[in-house]
Amino acid sequence: MYVAAQIQEVLAQDPGVRLEEPESVHNMRSAVRRIRSALAAYRKLYSARPVRHVRDELKWLGQVLGGPRDAEVLLDRLRGHLGELPPSQGVAAASDRVERKVGGAFDDGYRHLQEALRSDRYFRLLDDLEAFRDAPPVRSEAVARGRRESAKAVDKSARRLRRSHKAATRAGRGTDHENALHQVRKDAKRLRHVAETAALVRGKRARKVAKAAQRQQKILGNFHDAVIARDLLGAIGSDTEMAAPEAAALTALRTLQAEEMAAAEAKYLKVRRKSRELLRRGVL
Numbered sequence: 001m002y003v004a005a006q007i008q009e010v011l012a013q014d015p016g017v018r019l020e021e022p023e024s025v026h027n028m029r030s031a032v033r034r035i036r037s038a039l040a041a042y043r044k045l046y047s048a049r050p051v052r053h054v055r056d057e058l059k060w061l062g063q064v065l066g067g068p069r070d071a072e073v074l075l076d077r078l079r080g081h082l083g084e085l086p087p088s089q090g091v092a093a094a095s096d097r098v099e100r101k102v103g104g105a106f107d108d109g110y111r112h113l114q115e116a117l118r119s120d121r122y123f124r125l126l127d128d129l130e131a132f133r134d135a136p137p138v139r140s141e142a143v144a145r146g147r148r149e150s151a152k153a154v155d156k157s158a159r160r161l162r163r164s165h166k167a168a169t170r171a172g173r174g175t176d177h178e179n180a181l182h183q184v185r186k187d188a189k190r191l192r193h194v195a196e197t198a199a200l201v202r203g204k205r206a207r208k209v210a211k212a213a214q215r216q217q218k219i220l221g222n223f224h225d226a227v228i229a230r231d232l233l234g235a236i237g238s239d240t241e242m243a244a245p246e247a248a249a250l251t252a253l254r255t256l257q258a259e260e261m262a263a264a265e266a267k268y269l270k271v272r273r274k275s276r277e278l279l280r281r282g283v284l
Helices: 002-018 024-041 048-084 089-117 120-134 142-170 175-202 204-236 244-281
Strands: none
Touching: 002 024, 002 089, 002 120, 002 175, 024 048, 024 142, 024 175, 048 089, 048 120, 048 204, 048 244, 089 120, 089 204, 089 244, 142 175, 142 204, 142 244, 175 204, 175 244, 204 244
């Protein structure tokens, strides 16, 4: 069972998250997202109340995990781009400022996460997940409908992705367009997760859909990360007392983000064209 495997992943990652082991937060967060996507897509197969409760609590946990993870991704990105700039006093000063700003956000996020992991709310959630894994609240008539529902869930998610893409093409440039592409990314991620569940009964075609959605998700993930980095650098660079060499280094970093945004969007449009027919047909 797909959901059971992801619940087991959440439980397995718990010690690593507490010990700040590399990738543990990312792995737990990914498992949380997969469970939420599956429960949303197949909610008709389950009793409503327990599913709604678990989804709400997983949303909370995902948000808590997102604090340190998002800061970690941003810090790794900016460190890499700083390393691409010619060494200078301005670059060194910009690097120190980024480390303080983003590194501080990472530390704060991890502190909040550790507090959450010690809370009664978190331990109740683990109990609820284990109970869900061991005795899923499946409706009595759901078994016979499972295969049909998997195809319907994938096709519904694919339609949702097509709608968000159309909305992005209609959105003007700037913030509206960037937010619309972020929605496309989230819908591609949801389609990927739902198609992964369908692969258990729909096989090769569902795996192809999942892979196509994942490619779009990753490309637009890079786009979104560049947007976040650009905005952060703009906020940092607004310090009017900053020395000119440091300000120039931050401007160069912002330029790199703009270039990556443009490249990611062009790549996304190309990948989408290649997978358009596959995603339109779904898994039926």
